[in-house]
Amino acid sequence: MKRRLPISAYNWTTVIGATLALISLFMIVFLFIASVFIQRGSSYLGLIIYIVLPAFLVAGLILIPVGMLLKARRDRRTPAADLVWPVVDMNKDTHRNAFMIFSVGTTVFLLFSAIGSYEAFTFTESVEFCGTICHSVMRPEFVAYQNSPHANVRCVECHVGEGADWYMRSKLSGLYQVYSVTFHKYPTPIPTPVMNLRPARETCERCHWPSKFYGQKLTVKKYYLADEQNTPWEIHMAVKIGPSHRAAGLQEGIHWHINPDVAIEYKATDAQRQVIGWVRHTNRKTGEVTVFEDAASPIAKAQFDSLETRTMDCMDCHNRPSHNYMPPQFFLDHAMAAGLLPTSLPFMKKLATDMVAVEYGTTDSAMAGIRKGVEEFYRTGYPDVYEKNRALIAEAGVRIGQEYGKNIFPEMKVKWSAYPSNLGHMEFNGCFRCHDGNHATKEGKVISKDCNLCHTVYAQGNPSSLVMNPLDKPLEFRHPVEIGDAWKETVCTTCHTGLNP
Ligand code: HEC
Ligand code: HEC
Ligand code: HEC
Ligand code: HEC
Ligand code: HEC
Ligand code: HEC
Structure with missing residues (x-):
């Protein structure tokens, strides 16, 4: 048979390289077409088409000239000093063929890799x-x-x-x-x-910006107490994200912290920034500076300089904007309010909280354990209720498991307590890291803990006997169960840790 390519192309390395490249190319084209027909291909398909196969293709392409070079060296009849590089002679048709394959191949390859690397880029940026x-x-x-x-x-x-x-x-x-x-x-x-x-300035603020105005927000919170009747309790409040009138801009309210004229800096003594010992407020307009220190546990002099001074931004309050693992107390309240869990079964809230508080090894064993635990509780404790409500009880067991699955991940040891959320103050100190009434200036001015500073309660109580006031005449907060003045005197987290206190 007539030889169509340079002699140096006839060696195993080159043959293997060419085969590898051709097979990869074929598979890329095949899978690409397949992915178009399957519509939403799985994320693995993207990984293979745009990253794994191209890697093999390139490896194969590299092997081709490597094999040729090595073969040329081995076959060299002339002394090394004369010919270091192989000679390309376009008058020989074998060389011309090789050159044509090379140039057409390279052009096509470059074209495809331009498209391919764009696809690879988009793919590595995708949610999948x-x-x-x-x-x-x-x-x-x-x-x-x-x-x-x-x-x-x-x-x-x-x-x-x-x-x-x-x-x-x-x-x-x-x-x-x-x-x-x-x-x-x-x-x-x-x-x-x-x-x-990456700083919030460069991420969050591309879609939400500090000078955007947000007014007050009315919210209705619904809770179920851990008693036999799962007694409901409601708190209606106006959260003062901004002032009461749009005209006032960012002059007051919660988003005052991000007013461009305001700089709040602080030093925290732990990695998760939960313990804040020192706060400085600078009025950028007047240059006035106010320093607040935690009177209960001030930062030691020796440690002070080594701590980062951080300027407050969105992330200091909204640190869980998209991965918020809710504490059982809240996700179970939500499930009951949404009608997913029956409020008619005795001790439903308390039982569910106890069930999800158990340490399980895997999500599957959690689901099974919860189902079994719920059934056992009613079968042994409330036989009458059990007999009348078997289906309801079985369903409740499954639903609690589902809510667990959205918020607690035993394999990764992920749950609410692993990632404190700073937006609020009930189960983590959040705002009370500074606003606990202990952070004071030398003159005795404190960062306020006034219950009406950030929100006002305008209705509260059992839904059947709700106490209501007009928006501008806030009610004094009433704690759902009698605990005296404890809620005024300490922070809420003294008792509330995400489970039933
Ligand atoms: C690509 C645009 C984009 C980026 C970047 C972004 N967000 Fe959002 N954000 C949205 C959209 C869209 C919504 C939903 C708006 C709606 O539901 O009306 C939203 C809603 C919110 C809300 C309101 C949540 C609620 O309960 O209604 C908060 C708070 C928020 N984002 C904070 C952040 C923070 C903090 C960051 C940075 C870590 C961030 N966002 C980054 C687009 C973005
Ligand atoms: C790093 C400390 C720090 C944290 C955390 C913090 N604040 Fe503040 N906040 C301050 C300081 C300092 C002031 C100004 C106190 C002063 O000068 O009287 C302030 C003032 C305020 C004001 C009054 C603004 C005005 O003048 O109208 C509101 C409302 C407020 N904070 C809400 C919150 C809320 C809500 C949170 C939690 C989501 C929070 N803060 C978290 C430091 C903090
Ligand atoms: C001092 C703490 C604090 C800081 C700093 C802060 N926020 Fe907020 N923000 C809040 C609170 C509290 C709410 C009300 C949350 C709620 O009621 O669900 C809120 C509400 C919002 C909302 C929802 C508004 C609505 O009407 O539902 C958005 C969007 C938002 N913030 C974006 C931002 C962005 C962007 C930044 C940074 C530029 C920022 N916030 C800085 C505390 C803060
Ligand atoms: C709205 C902005 C936003 C989006 C969208 C977002 N994240 Fe996050 N993510 C954050 C912030 C802010 C933190 C840091 C939380 C903190 O500091 O407490 C974080 C933390 C994490 C962490 C560290 C562990 C943890 O829970 O704190 C992982 C892992 C993570 N994100 C993965 C993802 C993945 C995967 C996606 C897409 C499916 C995603 N994120 C989408 C804002 C976002
Ligand atoms: C520095 C601001 C600030 C102060 C001071 C403050 N709160 Fe709050 N509070 C918040 C924020 C922010 C939330 C979360 C709002 C949300 O989830 O929409 C919240 C939520 C709540 C809730 C609902 C809890 C939940 O998440 O379901 C109650 C009840 C409450 N506060 C009571 C009080 C009482 C009582 C005081 C006075 C001892 C007080 N707050 C002082 C900022 C504050
Ligand atoms: C001395 C301990 C203690 C302190 C401090 C405390 N609480 Fe409670 N709280 C309880 C107990 C006990 C319950 C009843 C739990 C139950 O029946 O679910 C409760 C229930 C609640 C509930 C209903 C929750 C639910 O899901 O059933 C809310 C809301 C609440 N507390 C808000 C607060 C706020 C806000 C603070 C801080 C300002 C606070 N508490 C401080 C002990 C405390």
């Missing part, structure tokens, strides 16, 4: 890639995200943002993550990236 490729690891974040107001915002909008440098940074740290997932080197729970998260 971030949320499901390492499924067990990111499952908690992914599940919570799907139940959040940001379910339609891609992971990278907050975690990477715009610009090549953050893209590179995230992909480099991504390489380490691939390694740590492959070899099970990651910590559980995954530590929050509070330290190296």
Whole structure:
């Protein structure tokens, strides 16, 4: 048979390289067409089409010239000094053929890789890639995200943002993550990236900006007490995100902290920024500076300078905008209010809270354990109720398990207590990290803990006998169960930890 290619092409390395490249190319084209027909291909398909197969294709393409070079060296009849590089002679048709294949191949390859790398880029930026490729690891974040107001915002909008440098940074740290997932080197729970998260200025503020005005927000909170009747309790309040009149801008209210004329800086003594010992408020217009220190536990002089001074931004309050693992007390209240859990069964709230508080090894064993526990409770404690409501009780067991599955992830040791939320003060100190009435200036001015500073209660009590006032005449808060003045004297977290106190 007539030889059509240079002699140097006839060697095993080149043949293997060419075969590898051709098979990869064929599979890429085949899977690509398949993915078009399957419509929403799985995230693994993207991983294979745009990352794994192209890697094989490139490896094969590299092997082709490597094999040729090595063969040429081996076959060289002339002394090494004369001919270091192979000679390309376009008058030989074998060389011409090789040249044609090379140039057409390279052009096509470059064209495809331009499209391919764009697809690879989009793919690595997709929610499927971030949320499901390492499924067990990111499952908690992914599940919570799907139940959040940001379910339609891609992971990278907050975690990477715009610009090549953050893209590179995230992909480099991504390489380490691939390694740590492959070899099970990651910590559980995954530590929050509070330290190296891109600043809110560059992420959140592209969609929400500080000078955007938000007025007061009326909310109705519904609770069920841990007693036999699951007694309902409501608190209606106006949350003063902004002032009562739009005209006042950001002059007062909760978003006053992000008014461009205001700078609030603070020092925290722990990594999660939960213990704040020092706060400085600078009025950027007048230059007036006020320093508040925690009178109960001031920061030691020696430690002071080594601590980061952080300027408050969105993330200091909204630190769980998309992965909010709710405490049982709240997710069970929500399930009862939504009609998912029967309020007619005795001690439903207390039982459910006790059930989800147990430490399980896996989600599956949790679901099974909860179902069994709920049945057992009524079968042994309330035989009459059990006989009359078997189906309802079985369903309640399943529903509690489902709510558990949205908020607690035993495999990753993820639950509310692993990730404190700073938006509020009931189960974590949140606002009370500063607003606890203990942070004071030398002159004795305190960061206020006044219950009407941030919100006002205009209705509260059992829904059947709700006490109501007009919006501008707030009620004094009434604690749902009698605890004297304890709610005024300490912070709520003294008793409330997310479970029934
Ligand atoms: C609206 C912005 C936003 C979106 C969208 C978002 N995240 Fe996050 N994510 C955050 C913030 C803020 C933190 C840090 C929380 C903290 O500091 O307490 C975080 C933390 C994390 C953590 C660290 C563990 C933890 O729970 O604190 C992981 C892992 C994570 N996100 C993964 C994802 C994945 C996967 C997606 C997409 C499915 C995603 N994120 C989408 C804002 C976002
Ligand atoms: C790509 C745009 C985008 C980015 C980036 C983004 N958000 Fe949002 N955010 C949204 C959208 C869309 C909504 C839903 C608005 C609605 O439901 O009316 C929302 C809603 C919210 C809400 C209201 C939640 C509620 O309960 O109604 C808060 C608070 C919030 N975002 C904070 C943040 C914070 C903090 C960050 C940065 C970590 C952030 N957002 C980043 C688009 C974004
Ligand atoms: C890092 C400390 C810190 C944290 C955390 C903090 N604040 Fe503040 N806040 C301050 C300081 C300092 C002032 C101003 C006190 C002064 O000068 O009287 C203030 C003032 C306020 C005011 C009054 C604003 C005005 O003048 O109308 C409101 C309302 C408020 N905070 C709400 C909140 C809420 C709600 C949270 C939690 C989501 C919170 N703060 C968390 C430090 C903090
Ligand atoms: C001092 C704490 C604090 C800071 C700082 C803060 N917020 Fe808020 N924000 C709140 C509170 C509290 C609410 C009311 C939450 C609720 O009732 O659900 C709120 C509500 C919101 C809402 C929902 C408004 C609505 O009408 O539902 C958005 C959006 C929002 N904040 C965005 C931001 C952004 C963006 C930043 C940074 C530029 C920011 N916030 C900074 C405490 C803060
Ligand atoms: C520095 C601001 C601030 C102060 C002071 C404050 N709160 Fe709150 N409170 C909040 C915020 C923010 C929330 C969360 C609002 C939301 O979830 O919409 C909240 C939520 C609540 C809730 C509902 C709890 C829940 O999440 O279901 C109650 C009840 C409450 N506060 C009572 C009080 C009482 C009583 C005091 C006085 C001892 C007080 N607050 C002082 C900011 C404050
Ligand atoms: C001395 C302990 C203690 C303190 C301090 C305390 N509480 Fe409570 N709280 C309780 C007990 C006990 C219950 C009843 C629990 C139950 O029946 O579910 C309760 C129930 C509640 C409920 C109903 C919750 C539910 O899901 O049933 C709310 C709301 C509440 N407390 C708000 C607050 C707020 C806000 C503060 C701080 C300003 C506070 N509490 C401080 C002990 C305390």
